[in-house]
Amino acid sequence: MFTVNSRARIVHITLIVMFLFGAAVPTTALAKPSVIQNDLANSSDEAENLVKTIENTRDENALQTSTVLLACDPGSFTFPAFGPVCSGASPATSLTEEFDVTGRIPYLGGGDVKFKIQCEGVDCVPQNIYYAASMDVTFSDPWGTPHDWNASLTNEMHFTTTTSEGISNTKCGVNVASGECHLEISGVIPAEIISENSDDWINHYFTIHAYVSSPLSWVDYDIHTDVQVSLSPIVDPPTGGCPGVTLSPIVQAVQAKVDPQEYCGNNYVDLISLPPGQAAFEKFQSLAEIAINPGSHEIDFATMGWDPYDSEKGDSPGIILLRGVQSVYTAVHENPENYPGGVRVRILLGLENYFATSLLDQRVYVLKELAELGIPQEETNWLVEVASYRDGSQLSGKHSHVKMMIVDGEHVIAGGYNMHYNYLDENPVHDMGIQVSGPIASHALKVFDDLWLGASRCRAYTLIWCSDEETITDVSHNTAIPTPTPTGNDIVFFSLSG
CATH class of the missing domain: 1.10.10 (Arc Repressor Mutant, subunit A)
Structure with missing residues (x-):
């Protein structure tokens, strides 16, 4: 060969x-x-x-050749009906499941949707698993009895380690007979906690839990839950319940760690930096002047310290603010028929006596400056109230540290600066504030109302003392002013959609 x-x-x-x-x-x-x-x-x-x-x-x-797939476990169920959850979709690299559960049961109701990972082929390599879930729940007591209500939306993960994350037992209502809640969570199950041996995956799974509860009571509830899981980053992240809005990564990160926020319709207006202090205090003046427009209005202002006017120093921060109130009063006085629901102004001092203002009654400072500007406390369709936080004084140690201004429950400025001259000095104090508008301002109004209730209103004064005062025992608003129905123990101050 x-x-x-x-x-x-x-x-x-x-x-x-x-x-x-x-x-x-x-x-x-x-x-x-x-x-x-x-x-x-x-x-x-x-x-x-x-x-x-x-x-x-x-x-x-x-x-x-191997492929990692996600599958909905048929063992997923709603409680107490024990109805199936999985839609029957074949295992895939991305799945969407949803379930509705309605019922009446003692203490707790909701559902679970369980997912497993599969290896099609041999020797699959672990991958990150992305998830996003939302839950909308309405609840009520069958007999109208008020209770505290909790809701949970969590992801319980069983891999090489067992862990849980999400929103657990957040307050959806405090001492109410009914209400509603919206919760959202999102996150990543890291590949590092998934076994490198795909034969072990038979014991790997994660479960999205969605529940509402009210201890020691019957619960009528209606829960709708949407869950998306994927081996790729989820393109459409949570919207905060706002159609057409995508939350920024920062807001999503905050949302994952705190109770549900009210994002829809809120707008960032301005970041306020001091110095210059004059411009910052003029923003209070401009915000107050929104109430010049015909209609029903409310101006609410809270600060801890209020320097009295000093002619040698020029206009004080308080005078700058009150010039805006003066413009509103002039409009009401000249055309009261344009303000059928009236205009109300509430000014709350966090301390009655403050060492930074000579330990004298700060309410008297405000009332004197109102009088000097020709602004009465009461007139047709016009009311101004000046009060100090309940028992707030330098001597008692009780005080309110809040500094903010709300107009009509729709606009708010919140900051860290009091009404002090030192923000107008040649070497001024530095501080910051923020102005926003939208539904979140009504939550700021609820904060103000909480501080206002129990405050000591001064009606008249003699020299430097309040001679006629009363305790605020009721809080009410004109129906034109939006006020929130809070859920949970904490009142949301502001949140923004990005």
């Missing part, structure tokens, strides 16, 4: 490999001496064996 020399064997193998894998064959490889061509012609058996070997290798590689 003719023996194939080593050079011919190399060329032989090279051409076969190029042919099998679609490589372009160089012309120099074909322009070889005839002896090489003869060698190739007489090595067909070896070529055939090599082709079979490569094809077998291809088949083995095809068998080793």
Whole structure:
């Protein structure tokens, strides 16, 4: 038999490999001496064996191709009906499931949706798993009895480690007979906690829990839950319940750690930086002047300290603010018929007596400046009330530290600065504030109302003392002023959609 020399064997193998894998064959490889061509012609058996070997290798590689998939576990259920949750969708790299559950039961109701990971093929490599879930729940006591209400939306993960994250037992209502809640969570299950041996995955799973409860009572409830899981980042992150809005990553991160927020319709207006202090206090003046427009209005202002006017120093921060109130009063006084629901102004001092203002009654400072600007406390369709936080004084140690202004429950400025001259000095104090508008301002109004209730209102004064005062025992608003129905123990101050 003719023996194939080593050079011919190399060329032989090279051409076969190029042919099998679609490589372009160089012309120099074909322009070889005839002896090489003869060698190739007489090595067909070896070529055939090599082709079979490569094809077998291809088949083995095809068998080793693996895909990670997610599957909804049929064991998912709603409680107490124990109804199925999974839609029956085939395992895939991305799944969406939803469930509704309605019922009446003592203490607790809701549902669970459980997901498992699968390996199609062999030796799958662990991947990050992304999830996002939302829950809308309405609840009530069948007999109208008020209770505290809790809701939970959590992800319980069982992999190489067991952990849980999300919103657990957040307050959806405090001492109410009924209400509603919206919760959202999102996150990533890291590949690091998934076993590298895909045979172990049979014991791996994660469960989204959605529940509402009221201890020691019956619960009427209606829960709708949407869950999305994917091996790729979820394109449409939570919207905070706002159609057409995508929350920024920062807001999503905050949302994952705190109770549900009211995002819809809120707008960032301005970031206020001091110095210049004059411009910052003029923003209070401009905000107050919104109430010049005909209609029913309310201006609410809270501060801890209020410096009295000093002619040698010029307009105090308080005077700058009150000039805006003066403009509103002038409009009401001249055309009271344009304000059928009236205009109400409430000014709350966090301390009655404050060492920074000579330990004198700060309410008297405000009342004097109102009088000097020709602003009465009461007139047709006009009311101004000045009070100090309940028992707030430097001596008692009780005080309110809140500094904010709300107009009509729709606009709010919140900051860290009191009404002090030191923000107007040549070497001024530095501070900051923020102005926003939207539904969140009504929550700021609820904060103000909480501080106002129990406050000590001063109606009249003699020299430097309040001679006629009363305790605020009721809080009410004109129906045109939006006021929130709070859920939970904490009142949301402000949140923004990005």
